[in-house]
Amino acid sequence: NIRNLAMEKVASTVMFPCRYQSSGCGTSLLHTEKLDHEETCEFRPYSCPCPGASCKWQGSLEQVMSHLMQVHKSITTLQGEDIVFLATDINLPGAVDWVMMQSCFGHHFMLVLEKQEKFDGHQQFFAIVQLIGTRKQAENFAYRLELNGHRRRLTWEATPRSIHEGVSSAILNSDCLVFDTSIAQLFADNGNLGINVTISMC
Amino acid sequence: NIRNLAMEKVASTVMFPCRYQSSGCGTSLLHTEKLDHEETCEFRPYSCPCPGASCKWQGSLEQVMSHLMQVHKSITTLQGEDIVFLATDINLPGAVDWVMMQSCFGHHFMLVLEKQEKFDGHQQFFAIVQLIGTRKQAENFAYRLELNGHRRRLTWEATPRSIHEGVSSAILNSDCLVFDTSIAQLFADNGNLGINVTISMC
Ligand SMILES: [Zn+2]
Ligand SMILES: [Zn+2]
Ligand SMILES: [Zn+2]
Ligand SMILES: [Zn+2]
Numbered sequence: 269n270i271r272n273l274a275m276e277k278v279a280s281t282v283m284f285p286c287r288y289q290s291s292g293c294g295t296s297l298l299h300t301e302k303l304d305h306e307e308t309c310e311f312r313p314y315s316c317p318c319p320g321a322s323c324k325w326q327g328s329l330e331q332v333m334s335h336l337m338q339v340h341k342s343i344t345t346l347q348g349e350d351i352v353f354l355a356t357d358i359n360l361p362g363a364v365d366w367v368m369m370q371s372c373f374g375h376h377f378m379l380v381l382e383k384q385e386k387f388d389g390h391q392q393f394f395a396i397v398q399l400i401g402t403r404k405q406a407e408n409f410a411y412r413l414e415l416n417g418h419r420r421r422l423t424w425e426a427t428p429r430s431i432h433e434g435v436s437s438a439i440l441n442s443d444c445l446v447f448d449t450s451i452a453q454l455f456a457d458n459g460n461l462g463i464n465v466t467i468s469m470c
Numbered sequence: 471n472i473r474n475l476a477m478e479k480v481a482s483t484v485m486f487p488c489r490y491q492s493s494g495c496g497t498s499l500l501h502t503e504k505l506d507h508e509e510t511c512e513f514r515p516y517s518c519p520c521p522g523a524s525c526k527w528q529g530s531l532e533q534v535m536s537h538l539m540q541v542h543k544s545i546t547t548l549q550g551e552d553i554v555f556l557a558t559d560i561n562l563p564g565a566v567d568w569v570m571m572q573s574c575f576g577h578h579f580m581l582v583l584e585k586q587e588k589f590d591g592h593q594q595f596f597a598i599v600q601l602i603g604t605r606k607q608a609e610n611f612a613y614r615l616e617l618n619g620h621r622r623r624l625t626w627e628a629t630p631r632s633i634h635e636g637v638s639s640a641i642l643n644s645d646c647l648v649f650d651t652s653i654a655q656l657f658a659d660n661g662n663l664g665i666n667v668t669i670s671m672c
Contacts, residue, residue: 390589410621419612420645423625442652443622450644 288312308432310402316340317398317431319365319380332400332431333376336369345369345376353379353463358393358452372467373409376400377428379465380435393452395424395463396435396444403430413445414464415455422447422455428467490514510634512604518542519600519633521567521582534602534633535578538571547571547578555581555665560595560654574669575611578602579630581667582637595654597626597665598637598646605632615647616666617657624649624657630669 283296288311316323424445485498490513568583626647
């Protein structure tokens with residue numbers, strides 16, 4: 269027991285280098301802090317921000333846009349702070365993702381609408397905005413998603429996610445615009461759903 | 471066959487009185503229009519607007535407020551166009567209803583927050599506003615429900631329901647503010663959830 273306590277004492281004072289040291293991170297940490305740091309370490313490689321896990325690309329933040337333009341050519345980009353994200357054929361069965369890019373304030377934002385069945389027989393839509401940038405940069409912005417219908421409006425306002433953290437945990441926690449298929453019907457027109465997206469600086 | 475066609479022809483031209491004739495309705499209708507009319511007939515008795523089906527009271531619109539004050543004494547009333555509807559202990563298990571009254575513009579509105587499990591293992595909250603008044607009167611108003619949290623806001627704007635139609639069909643169709651328990655946690659404070667309610671004329 270004495271021996272274990274001694275080893276714990278050593279472990280609790282020894283500093284370990286971050287696992288992204290070779291990518292440029294100079295931070296050293298106690299083992300208790302290491303995992304938390306590495307999760308948010310700015311030298312951790314970026315993964316492809318496209319929803320779903322089909323693309324395995326990883327690289328630096330600077331390479332993300334060229335990856336998207338080369339490999340995900342079909343993604344549309346709109347310019348401006350205030351645009352309409354039009355999702356077509358929202359009644360398609362099964363899990364579906366709609367993606368587009370919005371450029372404003374000298375940054376690129378990826379808009380994601382995901383339809384999935386978290387609960388048996390209960391399809392839900394999840395809409396969210398992520399910045400092609402760091403978490404720190406993301407905190408300078410706010411986004412608003414708005415569904416407009418006949419005498420009805422549903423609005424969600426929040427801070428964009430950084431693509432470094434991704435959107436899947438936010439979708440899992442419903443920390444985004446969430447609506448079910450009945451609501452989608454109230455706002456859709458001919459199976460197409462327009463989501464007003466506004467980005468602002470804060 | 472000839473005889474049936476003849477009878478159908480008669481039925482399709484004969485006018486029937488509304489079933490609420492004795493309550494004052496003077497409308498006569500084709501049998502094909504009768505049920506639709508009676509559903510919205512202003513002479514149809516009003517039911518108690520409290521959510522859940524426990525109270526079986528029926529009466530005229532003029533009697534609703536005195537029924538509420540005599541039989542549902544525990545319901546709080548707040549004055550003003552812009553109030554906070556505070557739902558306490560939202561983590562209570564099972565189906566729960568929170569109800570309060572808001573008075574403004576010379577009218578009484580009933581605010582309802584309902585927690586229920588439409589889908590197995592998936593608890594959802596439904597918030598909605600109904601006017602103690604007719605459908606026609608309800609169309610003169612709009613309401614906004616707003617959840618405010620740390621760098622997040624969820625807003626629903628719509629026309630109040632009349633208590634003559636009730637809120638259950640709107641809740642069934644998600645035609646109201648809908649959110650799940652994860653979202654409730656994001657906005658709740660110590661198990662209490664404040665919903666900003668604003669009524670306006672339109
Ligand atoms: Zn690091
Ligand atoms: Zn990719
Ligand atoms: Zn009638
Ligand atoms: Zn009652």
